[in-house]
Amino acid sequence: MTITEIDLSENKGKVAMQIVRACEQYGFFTVVNHGVPDDVIQTLEYESFHFFSRPMSEKMAAGPDHVKPYGYGCNTIGPNGDVGRLEYLTLSTNPSSPQSIIPMSQLIPKRRLEFCNAACEYVDGVRKLTCMLLSLTARGLGFDKASILTDLIRNDNSDSILRLNHYPPSIDNGIGFGEHSDPQIFTLLRSNDVPGLQIYVGNDEWISVPPNPSAFCVFVGDTLHAMTNGRFVSVRHRAITNSSEPRMSIAFFGAPSLEEWIYALPGMVTPNRPLLYNPFTWGQYKANLYSGTLRLADDRFGIFRVGSSST
Numbered sequence: 001m002t003i004t005e006i007d008l009s010e011n012k013g014k015v016a017m018q019i020v021r022a023c024e025q026y027g028f029f030t031v032v033n034h035g036v037p038d039d040v041i042q043t044l045e046y047e048s049f050h051f052f053s054r055p056m057s058e059k060m061a062a063g064p065d066h067v068k069p070y071g072y073g074c075n076t077i078g079p080n081g082d083v084g085r086l087e088y089l090t091l092s093t094n095p096s097s098p099q100s101i102i103p104m105s106q107l108i109p110k111r112r113l114e115f116c117n118a119a120c121e122y123v124d125g126v127r128k129l130t131c132m133l134l135s136l137t138a139r140g141l142g143f144d145k146a147s148i149l150t151d152l153i154r155n156d157n158s159d160s161i162l163r164l165n166h167y168p169p170s171i172d173n174g175i176g177f178g179e180h181s182d183p184q185i186f187t188l189l190r191s192n193d194v195p196g197l198q199i200y201v202g203n204d205e206w207i208s209v210p211p212n213p214s215a216f217c218v219f220v221g222d223t224l225h226a227m228t229n230g231r232f233v234s235v236r237h238r239a240i241t242n243s244s245e246p247r248m249s250i251a252f253f254g255a256p257s258l259e260e261w262i263y264a265l266p267g268m269v270t271p272n273r274p275l276l277y278n279p280f281t282w283g284q285y286k287a288n289l290y291s292g293t294l295r296l297a298d299d300r301f302g303i304f305r306v307g308s309s310s311t
């Protein structure tokens, strides 16, 4: 069983096909030669370690009382009782949100300007990379216009998120971040050289993704799964803590605007692949995710599924 590693410096037609195949198989691949400058990545990692090294009283200024899912959190994930051995900081990338990088940086102790600049530059780089991957995905799926996917993220009101996850050392195979799929379109995650990430590949099997600081891990999220009417897998994944070194992962969750309607793209519904989900807006999906009683590992498509009693 091998994880697809995609070299973005290779022929674009070939890369587009590789992406589609990987999204169909596991909903997961890694990319190298991705174009996000190494110093941008290193700087944000440095600032993130600095933030998490501050006393709890200082970190708490950035949470946990912010609008879900934003702000600082420690050991709890989401509002419904999920726990993990990590601390994290979640920021909106939409400049008009009060929870976005610039206003939230004001709450970050010491080095606030350095943190803010590093996070903004990082988001700039990963957003471009996400657009490139979506453009290649559109091509691989046979669409003439890449904008059918890239416009979702390019939209000024894109609800994309940046999250820094810090896993303190722990050497007993504990759950750092429990099993889940990401709700958005694509997640781009990069970690330091410490293992922990595992993905589900079916048949009760989980495989460990070897850490590669010069690569990004790419996860298909629930939204892209719905847009492809189930052709792409929204990959279940988790993080295990089992190292004497701290692990830092930085995730960019590429999402549409709250008002955007999510529905099966042209050609995705066929006699062999009947429609799975009724159209919904990203805002509706998100509200269902955070306002109800859903746990991290639960299926979130319930009320949106064709034939569900609530639709």
Ligand SMILES: O=C(O)CCC(=O)C(=O)O
Pocket (backbone or CB within 6 Å): 163, 165, 177, 182, 189, 191, 196, 197, 237, 238, 239, 249, 251
């Ligand atoms: O840290 C990791 O490797 C996984 C984190 C994750 O799945 C998430 O932030 O959604």
Ligand SMILES: [Fe+2]
Pocket (backbone or CB within 6 Å): 180, 181, 182, 237
């Ligand atoms: Fe995730």
